[in-house]
Amino acid sequence: MKDRKPLQKKIVNALLGSLILLGACQSQPDSIKPVRQSITESVYASGVIVSENQYEVFATVSGIVDEVFADEGAAVDIGSPLLSIANDAQQLMADNAELSAVFNALSLNRGKLDEAKSLADLMKSQLENDSSLLERQKRLWAQNIGSKVELEQRALAFERSKNNYASAQEQRKELERQLSYLSRQARNNLLISNKNTGDYLVKSKIKGRVYQMNLTEGEMVTPQIPLGIIGDDEKYLLEMQIDEYDIVAIQLGMPVLVVLNSYRDSVFDAVVSKINPIMNIQSKTFTVEAEFVRPPSVLYPNISFEANVVISTKKDALLVPRNYVLNDSIVVNEAGERLIVKTGLKDYKMVEIRSGIDANEALILPGQ
Structure with a gap:
């Protein structure tokens, strides 16, 4: 029988050689080369x-929804009513404000002003008459006619008429100021009341469409509750x-x-x-x-x-995968050398290389 040990030794050596060669091949890191293609940098x-x-509709007053005028999908213009809120008490206040405005209207109180003016005119006539009598009495007294008591009485009458005329003028002016004040105050109160009454009718601020209406008749409204959503259609x-x-x-x-x-x-x-x-x-x-x-x-x-x-x-940019670039400035070539590069645009996969390497440089992943 032939000795098989030399044959077994050859087989073992061949297997070891194959394993060493395979290990050497597997130890070589994968490499890539830059490519030229377009790149777009964007933000997600x-x-x-x-x-x-588009805006949320709110009411400025609280109350109960009385009527809904616009449902979802309805087209509206500026000022179109959306819903109304019950306002019986406010309506009574508005009526009272209107009555007050009519009662205190300056045009309807012209008679009081005319009366005050007539009184002032009368006092002026009396003053002019007493002034004339005083001057006449002075001339007589200068001619030693009449008594000093008569002169003093004429002087007192003149002063009294002068005071009465000044008082009548002041009263007329005060009455005019008072009537003007009351008239303007009543008008302002009416405007405020009408404004408050208008708050109970919620209207659209834009031309568009009702996209959402949150409340129906009988539900409670407060300024904190959004009534709906309106926007341009x-x-x-x-x-x-x-x-x-x-x-x-x-x-x-x-x-x-x-x-x-x-x-x-x-x-x-x-x-x-x-x-x-x-x-x-x-x-x-x-x-x-x-x-x-x-x-x-x-x-x-x-x-x-x-x-x-x-x-x-950018078109025709020199690109490498982003994971091949360390700290946006370093790549590693096949020889394991670290090369400094200048990067440019990036997307989620690739990064542009502006300088430092060319398209022929083979690169490996940093850390391999």
């Missing part, structure tokens, strides 16, 4: 559709939330790519139209509005959407 956002000028806005880390990159006029949950298979173009300059403390986000370039044919408030605000786009 989510939000809801709102009607332009022709123009809609995209109201989205942007994270505080991304808000500094957002500018007016930037394009927005929108996917509505009601139109999952379509992408709509929009443009940033407004940036609210205060952050929501709870969510750490800013509210940004955008307008459709060409809106869908059918829209409703509160439809949710996802969007990407396009920050910048």
Whole structure:
């Protein structure tokens, strides 16, 4: 029998060699090379559709809903009544204010002013007469005619008439001021009463559509309870939330790519139209509005959407996967050397390399 030990030794050596070769191949890290293609940097956002000028309707008084004039879906104009609140007591107060305004109207109290003027005119005539008699008595006294007592009596009569005339003038002026005051006060009270009465009739502030009406007849109304929602029925806005880390990159006029949950298979173009300059403390986000370039044919408030605000786009850029770049500034080549690069645009997968390497540089993942 032949000795099998040399053959077994050869087989073992061959297997060991294969394992070493396989291990050597597996120890070589995967490498990639940069590619040239377009890249778009964008900021993710989510939000809801709102009607332009959309607002919640509130009453300024409390009471019971008397009648609802507009249901959901109703078209309204500026000043269109939405609902009325029972106001019997307020209506009585308004009637009293109107009666007071009529009673104190200056035109209806002209007779009192005329009477006061007549009295002042009478006092003026009396003053002129007493003045004439006093001057006559003085001339007689200068001619030693009459007595000093008669002169003093004429002087006293003149002073009395002068005081009476001054008093009559003052009374006339005071009566005129008082009547004017009462008239204006009554008119203002009537305006206030009418304003308060008008508060019991809730009206639309815009031309649009009633999207929601929360109360029905007989329910209680307070200024804290929203009565409904009204907005424009022709123009809609995209109201989205942007994270505080991304808000500094957002500018007016930037394009927005929108996917509505009601139109999952379509992408709509929009443009940033407004940036609210205060952050929501709870969510750490800013509210940004955008307008459709060409809106869908059918829209409703509160439809949710996802969007990407396009920050910048570049064609034929030199790109590598983002996980191949360490700290946005370092890549590692096949030889394990760390190379400093300058990065540019980024999306969620790729990053632009502006300088530091070219398209022929083979790279490995940092840490391999």
